[in-house]
Amino acid sequence: MSRLRADHVTSFSQAQSAVSLELFPDTAARSGGVLSVGGVAATELAERFGTPLVVYCRETLVAQARAYRGVDSDALVVYGVKAFPSVGILRLFASEGLGADVSSLGELAFARRAGLEGDRLIVHGNNKSDAELEAAAAADALVVLDSSEEVARAHEARVRRVLVRLTPGVEARTHQSIQTAHDESKFGLDPEQALATLRVALDGLEPVGVHVHIGSQLARPDESLLAIDRLVAFCARARDELAWTPRLVDLGGGLGVAHSPKEDVPDAHTFASALVARFRAGWPEPARLVLEPGRSLVGRAGVTLYRVGATKRSGGVDYVAIDGGMSDNPRPQLYGARYHAILANRDGPAEGAFRIAGKHCETGDVLIERIELPRPRRGDLLAVPATGGYTLAMASNYNALPRPAAVLVAGGEAELLRRRETIDDLLAYEA
Numbered sequence: 001m002s003r004l005r006a007d008h009v010t011s012f013s014q015a016q017s018a019v020s021l022e023l024f025p026d027t028a029a030r031s032g033g034v035l036s037v038g039g040v041a042a043t044e045l046a047e048r049f050g051t052p053l054v055v056y057c058r059e060t061l062v063a064q065a066r067a068y069r070g071v072d073s074d075a076l077v078v079y080g081v082k083a084f085p086s087v088g089i090l091r092l093f094a095s096e097g098l099g100a101d102v103s104s105l106g107e108l109a110f111a112r113r114a115g116l117e118g119d120r121l122i123v124h125g126n127n128k129s130d131a132e133l134e135a136a137a138a139a140d141a142l143v144v145l146d147s148s149e150e151v152a153r154a155h156e157a158r159v160r161r162v163l164v165r166l167t168p169g170v171e172a173r174t175h176q177s178i179q180t181a182h183d184e185s186k187f188g189l190d191p192e193q194a195l196a197t198l199r200v201a202l203d204g205l206e207p208v209g210v211h212v213h214i215g216s217q218l219a220r221p222d223e224s225l226l227a228i229d230r231l232v233a234f235c236a237r238a239r240d241e242l243a244w245t246p247r248l249v250d251l252g253g254g255l256g257v258a259h260s261p262k263e264d265v266p267d268a269h270t271f272a273s274a275l276v277a278r279f280r281a282g283w284p285e286p287a288r289l290v291l292e293p294g295r296s297l298v299g300r301a302g303v304t305l306y307r308v309g310a311t312k313r314s315g316g317v318d319y320v321a322i323d324g325g326m327s328d329n330p331r332p333q334l335y336g337a338r339y340h341a342i343l344a345n346r347d348g349p350a351e352g353a354f355r356i357a358g359k360h361c362e363t364g365d366v367l368i369e370r371i372e373l374p375r376p377r378r379g380d381l382l383a384v385p386a387t388g389g390y391t392l393a394m395a396s397n398y399n400a401l402p403r404p405a406a407v408l409v410a411g412g413e414a415e416l417l418r419r420r421e422t423i424d425d426l427l428a429y430e431a
Protein backbone atom coordinates (compact mmCIF):
# COMPACT_ATOMS: atom_id res chain seq x y z
CA MET A 1 0.00 0.00 0.00
CA SER A 2 1.19 3.55 -0.64
CA ARG A 3 2.92 4.95 2.40
CA LEU A 4 3.75 8.40 3.65
CA ARG A 5 7.29 9.24 2.63
CA ALA A 6 9.43 10.79 5.35
CA ASP A 7 10.84 13.43 2.98
CA HIS A 8 7.31 14.63 2.37
CA VAL A 9 6.71 15.55 5.96
CA THR A 10 7.39 19.22 6.43
CA SER A 11 7.77 21.18 9.62
CA PHE A 12 4.70 23.31 9.00
CA SER A 13 2.05 23.52 11.62
CA GLN A 14 -0.86 22.55 9.39
CA ALA A 15 -1.32 18.85 10.02
CA GLN A 16 -2.97 18.53 6.61
CA SER A 17 0.27 19.41 4.78
CA ALA A 18 2.01 16.19 5.71
CA VAL A 19 -0.91 14.01 4.69
CA SER A 20 -1.71 15.81 1.48
CA LEU A 21 1.80 15.76 0.01
CA GLU A 22 1.62 11.98 -0.01
CA LEU A 23 -0.62 12.22 -3.06
CA PHE A 24 1.84 14.53 -4.82
CA PRO A 25 4.85 13.64 -7.00
CA ASP A 26 8.05 12.33 -5.39
CA THR A 27 9.80 15.71 -5.57
CA ALA A 28 6.95 17.72 -4.05
CA ALA A 29 8.06 19.88 -1.13
CA ARG A 30 6.91 22.99 0.69
CA SER A 31 9.03 25.88 1.75
CA GLY A 32 7.59 28.97 3.39
CA GLY A 33 4.19 27.60 2.48
CA VAL A 34 5.00 27.49 -1.25
CA LEU A 35 4.68 24.16 -3.03
CA SER A 36 7.44 23.15 -5.38
CA VAL A 37 7.67 20.21 -7.76
CA GLY A 38 10.93 19.18 -9.40
CA GLY A 39 12.59 22.03 -7.56
CA VAL A 40 10.41 24.67 -9.22
CA ALA A 41 8.02 26.79 -7.14
CA ALA A 42 4.36 26.56 -8.08
CA THR A 43 4.16 30.35 -7.92
CA GLU A 44 6.90 30.65 -10.54
CA LEU A 45 5.27 28.03 -12.79
CA ALA A 46 1.91 29.78 -12.63
CA GLU A 47 3.52 33.15 -13.38
CA ARG A 48 5.51 31.85 -16.33
CA PHE A 49 3.03 29.44 -17.96
CA GLY A 50 -0.35 30.68 -16.72
CA THR A 51 -3.14 28.64 -15.14
CA PRO A 52 -4.70 26.13 -15.22
CA LEU A 53 -1.43 24.30 -15.70
CA VAL A 54 -0.65 20.60 -15.46
CA VAL A 55 2.82 20.09 -13.98
CA TYR A 56 4.51 16.73 -14.54
CA CYS A 57 7.40 15.58 -12.37
CA ARG A 58 10.10 13.88 -14.43
CA GLU A 59 11.49 11.97 -11.45
CA THR A 60 8.12 10.43 -10.63
CA LEU A 61 7.50 9.44 -14.25
CA VAL A 62 10.88 7.72 -14.39
CA ALA A 63 10.37 6.05 -11.00
CA GLN A 64 7.01 4.64 -12.09
CA ALA A 65 8.46 3.39 -15.39
CA ARG A 66 11.28 1.68 -13.49
CA ALA A 67 8.87 0.18 -10.97
CA TYR A 68 7.17 -1.63 -13.84
CA ARG A 69 10.40 -2.48 -15.65
CA GLY A 70 11.76 -3.99 -12.44
CA VAL A 71 8.98 -6.56 -12.20
CA ASP A 72 10.32 -8.87 -14.91
CA SER A 73 13.51 -8.06 -16.81
CA ASP A 74 12.19 -9.73 -19.96
CA ALA A 75 8.75 -8.10 -19.94
CA LEU A 76 7.77 -5.38 -22.39
CA VAL A 77 6.15 -2.41 -20.67
CA VAL A 78 4.00 -0.23 -22.92
CA TYR A 79 2.52 3.10 -21.88
CA GLY A 80 -1.26 3.35 -22.37
CA VAL A 81 -1.10 6.61 -24.32
CA LYS A 82 -4.78 7.34 -23.73
CA ALA A 83 -3.94 8.39 -20.16
CA PHE A 84 -2.12 11.45 -21.54
CA PRO A 85 -0.91 11.64 -25.14
CA SER A 86 2.34 13.57 -24.97
CA VAL A 87 5.30 13.20 -27.30
CA GLY A 88 7.65 14.48 -24.57
CA ILE A 89 6.45 11.89 -22.07
CA LEU A 90 6.50 9.14 -24.70
CA ARG A 91 10.13 10.04 -25.50
CA LEU A 92 11.01 9.97 -21.81
CA PHE A 93 9.38 6.57 -21.38
CA ALA A 94 11.02 5.29 -24.58
CA SER A 95 14.41 6.24 -23.13
CA GLU A 96 13.47 4.04 -20.14
CA GLY A 97 12.81 1.11 -22.49
CA LEU A 98 9.02 1.42 -22.65
CA GLY A 99 6.83 1.10 -25.71
CA ALA A 100 3.31 2.41 -26.30
CA ASP A 101 -0.21 1.10 -26.48
CA VAL A 102 -2.31 3.22 -28.84
CA SER A 103 -5.94 3.06 -29.86
CA SER A 104 -6.40 5.65 -32.58
CA LEU A 105 -4.61 7.12 -35.56
CA GLY A 106 -3.82 10.19 -33.44
CA GLU A 107 -2.27 8.22 -30.59
CA LEU A 108 -0.33 6.20 -33.15
CA ALA A 109 1.03 9.42 -34.64
CA PHE A 110 2.15 10.61 -31.18
CA ALA A 111 3.96 7.32 -30.55
CA ARG A 112 5.63 7.38 -33.95
CA ARG A 113 6.76 10.95 -33.42
CA ALA A 114 8.46 9.66 -30.27
CA GLY A 115 10.26 7.08 -32.41
CA LEU A 116 8.23 4.00 -31.49
CA GLU A 117 7.48 1.25 -33.99
CA GLY A 118 7.61 -2.52 -34.44
CA ASP A 119 7.38 -4.65 -31.30
CA ARG A 120 7.25 -1.61 -29.04
CA LEU A 121 3.98 -0.43 -30.50
CA ILE A 122 0.67 -2.16 -29.76
CA VAL A 123 -2.48 -1.08 -31.59
CA HIS A 124 -5.83 -1.54 -29.89
CA GLY A 125 -9.37 -0.50 -30.70
CA ASN A 126 -12.81 -2.08 -30.83
CA ASN A 127 -13.50 -0.37 -34.17
CA LYS A 128 -10.25 0.19 -36.01
CA SER A 129 -10.58 2.04 -39.28
CA ASP A 130 -8.82 0.88 -42.45
CA ALA A 131 -6.51 3.86 -42.07
CA GLU A 132 -5.62 2.75 -38.53
CA LEU A 133 -4.89 -0.80 -39.65
CA GLU A 134 -2.79 0.47 -42.55
CA ALA A 135 -0.85 2.84 -40.28
CA ALA A 136 -0.27 -0.04 -37.85
CA ALA A 137 1.06 -2.16 -40.70
CA ALA A 138 3.32 0.67 -41.88
CA ALA A 139 4.78 0.87 -38.37
CA ASP A 140 5.06 -2.94 -38.27
CA ALA A 141 3.16 -2.70 -34.99
CA LEU A 142 1.47 -5.52 -33.11
CA VAL A 143 -2.28 -5.37 -33.68
CA VAL A 144 -4.72 -6.66 -31.08
CA LEU A 145 -7.70 -8.26 -32.81
CA ASP A 146 -10.92 -7.18 -31.13
CA SER A 147 -13.48 -8.91 -33.34
CA SER A 148 -13.51 -11.87 -35.70
CA GLU A 149 -14.27 -9.71 -38.76
CA GLU A 150 -11.00 -7.90 -38.14
CA VAL A 151 -8.93 -10.86 -39.33
CA ALA A 152 -9.74 -10.33 -43.01
CA ARG A 153 -9.43 -6.56 -42.68
CA ALA A 154 -6.04 -6.85 -40.98
CA HIS A 155 -4.89 -9.16 -43.74
CA GLU A 156 -6.11 -6.72 -46.37
CA ALA A 157 -4.22 -3.89 -44.66
CA ARG A 158 -1.04 -6.00 -44.68
CA VAL A 159 -0.84 -6.28 -40.93
CA ARG A 160 1.55 -9.06 -40.02
CA ARG A 161 1.62 -9.88 -36.30
CA VAL A 162 -1.53 -9.97 -34.22
CA LEU A 163 -2.70 -10.77 -30.70
CA VAL A 164 -6.22 -11.84 -29.82
CA ARG A 165 -8.05 -9.88 -27.12
CA LEU A 166 -9.74 -12.25 -24.71
CA THR A 167 -12.76 -11.11 -22.69
CA PRO A 168 -12.60 -13.36 -19.64
CA GLY A 169 -16.02 -12.47 -18.22
CA VAL A 170 -14.60 -10.74 -15.16
CA GLU A 171 -16.27 -7.74 -13.55
CA ALA A 172 -13.56 -5.40 -12.33
CA ARG A 173 -14.33 -3.53 -9.12
CA THR A 174 -14.28 -0.03 -10.53
CA HIS A 175 -16.68 2.47 -12.09
CA GLN A 176 -18.82 0.61 -14.63
CA SER A 177 -17.80 2.97 -17.44
CA ILE A 178 -14.24 1.71 -17.20
CA GLN A 179 -14.89 -2.01 -16.80
CA THR A 180 -13.72 -3.76 -19.95
CA ALA A 181 -13.84 -7.54 -19.48
CA HIS A 182 -17.32 -8.36 -18.21
CA ASP A 183 -19.66 -10.58 -20.23
CA GLU A 184 -21.37 -7.78 -22.16
CA SER A 185 -18.24 -5.75 -22.78
CA LYS A 186 -17.84 -4.09 -26.17
CA PHE A 187 -14.17 -5.07 -26.03
CA GLY A 188 -12.60 -8.31 -27.11
CA LEU A 189 -13.85 -11.83 -27.69
CA ASP A 190 -15.22 -14.48 -25.36
CA PRO A 191 -13.14 -17.68 -25.20
CA GLU A 192 -15.10 -19.47 -27.94
CA GLN A 193 -14.92 -16.46 -30.26
CA ALA A 194 -11.25 -15.89 -29.44
CA LEU A 195 -10.42 -19.49 -30.27
CA ALA A 196 -12.35 -19.31 -33.55
CA THR A 197 -10.64 -16.01 -34.41
CA LEU A 198 -7.24 -17.48 -33.66
CA ARG A 199 -8.02 -20.47 -35.90
CA VAL A 200 -8.84 -18.17 -38.83
CA ALA A 201 -5.92 -15.83 -38.10
CA LEU A 202 -3.48 -18.75 -38.24
CA ASP A 203 -4.22 -18.88 -41.95
CA GLY A 204 -2.50 -15.78 -43.34
CA LEU A 205 -1.64 -13.70 -40.27
CA GLU A 206 0.99 -14.35 -37.64
CA PRO A 207 -0.80 -14.67 -34.30
CA VAL A 208 1.88 -14.04 -31.71
CA GLY A 209 -0.12 -13.68 -28.55
CA VAL A 210 -3.13 -13.07 -26.41
CA HIS A 211 -4.28 -10.03 -24.45
CA VAL A 212 -6.52 -9.22 -21.47
CA HIS A 213 -7.36 -5.90 -19.83
CA ILE A 214 -10.16 -5.90 -17.30
CA GLY A 215 -10.60 -2.20 -16.57
CA SER A 216 -9.09 0.94 -15.13
CA GLN A 217 -8.60 2.65 -11.74
CA LEU A 218 -8.31 -0.74 -10.02
CA ALA A 219 -7.53 -0.61 -6.32
CA ARG A 220 -6.88 -4.31 -5.82
CA PRO A 221 -5.48 -7.17 -7.89
CA ASP A 222 -8.15 -9.80 -7.10
CA GLU A 223 -10.18 -9.61 -10.30
CA SER A 224 -7.02 -9.29 -12.40
CA LEU A 225 -5.79 -12.53 -10.87
CA LEU A 226 -9.07 -14.24 -11.73
CA ALA A 227 -8.74 -12.94 -15.30
CA ILE A 228 -5.24 -14.38 -15.47
CA ASP A 229 -6.50 -17.79 -14.36
CA ARG A 230 -9.03 -17.67 -17.21
CA LEU A 231 -6.34 -16.48 -19.61
CA VAL A 232 -4.20 -19.47 -18.63
CA ALA A 233 -7.17 -21.78 -19.23
CA PHE A 234 -7.60 -20.18 -22.65
CA CYS A 235 -3.92 -20.68 -23.50
CA ALA A 236 -4.26 -24.36 -22.55
CA ARG A 237 -7.25 -24.75 -24.86
CA ALA A 238 -5.41 -23.03 -27.71
CA ARG A 239 -2.47 -25.38 -27.19
CA ASP A 240 -4.66 -28.48 -27.04
CA GLU A 241 -7.10 -27.59 -29.82
CA LEU A 242 -4.97 -25.57 -32.22
CA ALA A 243 -1.44 -26.69 -31.35
CA TRP A 244 -0.71 -22.98 -30.80
CA THR A 245 0.94 -21.32 -27.81
CA PRO A 246 1.43 -17.56 -27.32
CA ARG A 247 4.88 -16.03 -27.65
CA LEU A 248 3.53 -12.83 -26.10
CA VAL A 249 1.05 -12.56 -23.26
CA ASP A 250 -0.29 -9.07 -22.58
CA LEU A 251 -1.70 -8.73 -19.06
CA GLY A 252 -3.09 -5.23 -19.72
CA GLY A 253 -2.94 -2.21 -17.43
CA GLY A 254 -5.51 -0.89 -14.98
CA LEU A 255 -3.80 -0.06 -11.70
CA GLY A 256 -5.41 2.96 -10.11
CA VAL A 257 -4.08 6.09 -8.46
CA ALA A 258 -5.12 7.55 -5.10
CA HIS A 259 -6.75 10.94 -5.70
CA SER A 260 -7.66 11.64 -2.10
CA PRO A 261 -6.25 10.58 1.26
CA LYS A 262 -9.16 8.17 1.70
CA GLU A 263 -8.12 6.03 -1.25
CA ASP A 264 -5.54 3.30 -0.89
CA VAL A 265 -4.00 1.59 -3.90
CA PRO A 266 -1.10 -0.84 -4.17
CA ASP A 267 2.16 0.47 -5.59
CA ALA A 268 2.93 -0.45 -9.19
CA HIS A 269 5.65 -2.97 -8.38
CA THR A 270 3.49 -4.88 -5.88
CA PHE A 271 0.47 -4.94 -8.17
CA ALA A 272 2.30 -5.97 -11.33
CA SER A 273 4.45 -8.55 -9.50
CA ALA A 274 1.31 -10.28 -8.24
CA LEU A 275 -0.05 -10.53 -11.78
CA VAL A 276 3.20 -11.78 -13.27
CA ALA A 277 3.66 -14.37 -10.50
CA ARG A 278 0.12 -15.68 -11.02
CA PHE A 279 0.65 -16.10 -14.73
CA ARG A 280 4.03 -17.77 -14.36
CA ALA A 281 2.64 -20.15 -11.74
CA GLY A 282 -0.20 -21.16 -14.07
CA TRP A 283 1.49 -21.31 -17.45
CA PRO A 284 4.58 -23.47 -17.85
CA GLU A 285 5.42 -22.62 -21.48
CA PRO A 286 7.90 -19.87 -22.37
CA ALA A 287 6.15 -16.56 -23.13
CA ARG A 288 7.21 -12.92 -23.01
CA LEU A 289 4.93 -10.80 -20.88
CA VAL A 290 3.59 -7.38 -21.76
CA LEU A 291 2.34 -4.87 -19.16
CA GLU A 292 0.20 -1.98 -20.37
CA PRO A 293 -0.18 0.64 -17.63
CA GLY A 294 -1.40 4.15 -18.35
CA ARG A 295 -2.84 5.94 -15.34
CA SER A 296 -0.37 4.55 -12.80
CA LEU A 297 2.59 5.77 -14.90
CA VAL A 298 1.46 9.37 -15.16
CA GLY A 299 -1.31 9.96 -12.60
CA ARG A 300 0.63 10.82 -9.46
CA ALA A 301 3.33 12.57 -11.51
CA GLY A 302 0.85 15.30 -12.46
CA VAL A 303 -0.39 18.22 -10.39
CA THR A 304 -2.85 20.79 -11.69
CA LEU A 305 -2.43 24.41 -10.62
CA TYR A 306 -5.48 26.65 -10.66
CA ARG A 307 -5.85 30.31 -9.77
CA VAL A 308 -8.55 31.11 -7.24
CA GLY A 309 -11.12 33.66 -8.39
CA ALA A 310 -14.52 34.43 -6.91
CA THR A 311 -15.36 33.24 -3.42
CA LYS A 312 -18.87 33.35 -1.99
CA ARG A 313 -21.23 31.76 0.48
CA SER A 314 -24.42 30.21 -0.84
CA GLY A 315 -26.97 28.30 1.23
CA GLY A 316 -24.40 27.56 3.90
CA VAL A 317 -21.73 26.42 1.43
CA ASP A 318 -18.44 28.30 1.08
CA TYR A 319 -17.70 28.33 -2.65
CA VAL A 320 -14.24 28.85 -4.09
CA ALA A 321 -14.20 29.23 -7.88
CA ILE A 322 -11.14 28.30 -9.92
CA ASP A 323 -10.13 29.29 -13.45
CA GLY A 324 -10.80 25.84 -14.93
CA GLY A 325 -13.03 22.92 -14.07
CA MET A 326 -14.86 20.26 -16.01
CA SER A 327 -13.21 21.30 -19.28
CA ASP A 328 -9.71 20.43 -18.07
CA ASN A 329 -10.76 17.59 -15.75
CA PRO A 330 -14.13 15.93 -16.42
CA ARG A 331 -13.48 12.96 -14.10
CA PRO A 332 -15.68 14.20 -11.24
CA GLN A 333 -18.65 14.41 -13.62
CA LEU A 334 -17.85 11.19 -15.51
CA TYR A 335 -16.84 8.88 -12.69
CA GLY A 336 -17.72 10.69 -9.48
CA ALA A 337 -13.98 11.13 -8.90
CA ARG A 338 -13.01 12.76 -5.60
CA TYR A 339 -10.00 15.04 -5.51
CA HIS A 340 -7.82 16.64 -2.87
CA ALA A 341 -6.13 20.06 -2.90
CA ILE A 342 -3.84 22.38 -1.00
CA LEU A 343 -3.06 26.04 -1.34
CA ALA A 344 0.19 26.15 -3.28
CA ASN A 345 1.31 29.71 -2.47
CA ARG A 346 0.88 29.84 1.30
CA ASP A 347 0.25 27.62 4.29
CA GLY A 348 -1.66 27.97 7.51
CA PRO A 349 -4.22 26.24 9.66
CA ALA A 350 -7.52 25.15 8.10
CA GLU A 351 -10.12 27.94 8.42
CA GLY A 352 -13.15 26.13 7.12
CA ALA A 353 -14.50 23.60 4.65
CA PHE A 354 -14.82 24.81 1.07
CA ARG A 355 -16.44 23.61 -2.14
CA ILE A 356 -14.14 24.01 -5.13
CA ALA A 357 -16.21 24.85 -8.19
CA GLY A 358 -15.14 25.35 -11.79
CA LYS A 359 -16.06 28.32 -13.98
CA HIS A 360 -18.37 26.41 -16.33
CA CYS A 361 -22.09 26.90 -16.85
CA GLU A 362 -23.18 23.78 -14.99
CA THR A 363 -23.99 23.36 -11.32
CA GLY A 364 -22.31 19.96 -11.50
CA ASP A 365 -19.00 21.62 -12.37
CA VAL A 366 -17.54 20.87 -8.94
CA LEU A 367 -13.98 19.62 -8.63
CA ILE A 368 -14.05 19.03 -4.86
CA GLU A 369 -17.22 18.78 -2.82
CA ARG A 370 -15.67 19.69 0.53
CA ILE A 371 -12.12 20.37 1.57
CA GLU A 372 -10.59 21.98 4.63
CA LEU A 373 -8.14 24.74 3.77
CA PRO A 374 -6.86 28.08 4.97
CA ARG A 375 -9.57 30.45 3.66
CA PRO A 376 -8.76 30.83 -0.07
CA ARG A 377 -8.60 34.37 -1.46
CA ARG A 378 -8.68 35.70 -5.02
CA GLY A 379 -5.24 35.20 -6.55
CA ASP A 380 -4.27 32.20 -4.41
CA LEU A 381 -3.01 29.11 -6.17
CA LEU A 382 -4.73 25.80 -5.65
CA ALA A 383 -2.78 22.59 -6.36
CA VAL A 384 -4.74 19.44 -7.13
CA PRO A 385 -2.59 16.28 -6.98
CA ALA A 386 -2.89 13.02 -8.91
CA THR A 387 -4.21 14.73 -12.02
CA GLY A 388 -1.66 13.42 -14.53
CA GLY A 389 -3.90 10.77 -16.11
CA TYR A 390 -7.20 11.04 -17.99
CA THR A 391 -7.53 14.76 -17.30
CA LEU A 392 -5.96 16.80 -20.12
CA ALA A 393 -6.42 13.65 -22.23
CA MET A 394 -10.18 14.03 -21.76
CA ALA A 395 -10.26 17.82 -21.75
CA SER A 396 -12.81 19.67 -23.83
CA ASN A 397 -13.36 23.23 -24.99
CA TYR A 398 -16.67 23.57 -23.16
CA ASN A 399 -17.63 27.25 -22.90
CA ALA A 400 -14.94 27.80 -25.57
CA LEU A 401 -12.19 27.57 -22.96
CA PRO A 402 -8.75 26.95 -24.43
CA ARG A 403 -7.22 23.78 -23.02
CA PRO A 404 -4.36 24.23 -20.52
CA ALA A 405 -0.64 23.82 -21.04
CA ALA A 406 1.42 20.99 -19.55
CA VAL A 407 5.02 21.29 -18.38
CA LEU A 408 7.72 18.87 -17.28
CA VAL A 409 9.77 19.83 -14.24
CA ALA A 410 13.08 18.45 -12.96
CA GLY A 411 16.20 19.76 -11.24
CA GLY A 412 14.82 23.27 -10.85
CA GLU A 413 13.96 23.59 -14.55
CA ALA A 414 10.63 23.56 -16.35
CA GLU A 415 10.03 22.81 -20.01
CA LEU A 416 6.85 22.95 -22.01
CA LEU A 417 5.32 19.58 -22.95
CA ARG A 418 2.35 21.13 -24.65
CA ARG A 419 1.47 24.78 -25.08
CA ARG A 420 -1.73 26.38 -23.88
CA GLU A 421 -4.41 26.67 -26.55
CA THR A 422 -5.47 30.15 -27.51
CA ILE A 423 -8.82 31.58 -28.47
CA ASP A 424 -7.35 32.05 -31.94
CA ASP A 425 -6.76 28.28 -32.06
CA LEU A 426 -10.45 27.78 -31.38
CA LEU A 427 -11.55 30.38 -33.91
CA ALA A 428 -9.32 28.73 -36.51
CA TYR A 429 -11.71 25.75 -36.60
CA GLU A 430 -14.60 27.99 -37.57
CA ALA A 431 -15.68 28.06 -41.21
Ligand SMILES: Cc1ncc(COP(=O)(O)O)c(C=O)c1O
Binds near residue numbers: 080083255292295296
Ligand atom coordinates in the same frame (compact mmCIF):
# COMPACT_ATOMS: atom_id res chain seq x y z
C1 LIG B 1 -6.44 -2.08 -23.76
C2 LIG B 1 -5.99 -1.15 -22.68
N1 LIG B 1 -4.74 -1.28 -22.22
C3 LIG B 1 -4.27 -0.44 -21.28
C4 LIG B 1 -5.06 0.54 -20.74
C5 LIG B 1 -4.48 1.44 -19.69
O1 LIG B 1 -5.22 1.35 -18.54
P1 LIG B 1 -4.82 2.18 -17.24
O2 LIG B 1 -4.63 3.58 -17.64
O3 LIG B 1 -5.97 1.99 -16.33
O4 LIG B 1 -3.57 1.54 -16.71
C6 LIG B 1 -6.38 0.70 -21.18
C7 LIG B 1 -7.28 1.70 -20.60
O5 LIG B 1 -8.33 1.39 -20.08
C8 LIG B 1 -6.85 -0.18 -22.19
O6 LIG B 1 -8.10 -0.06 -22.66
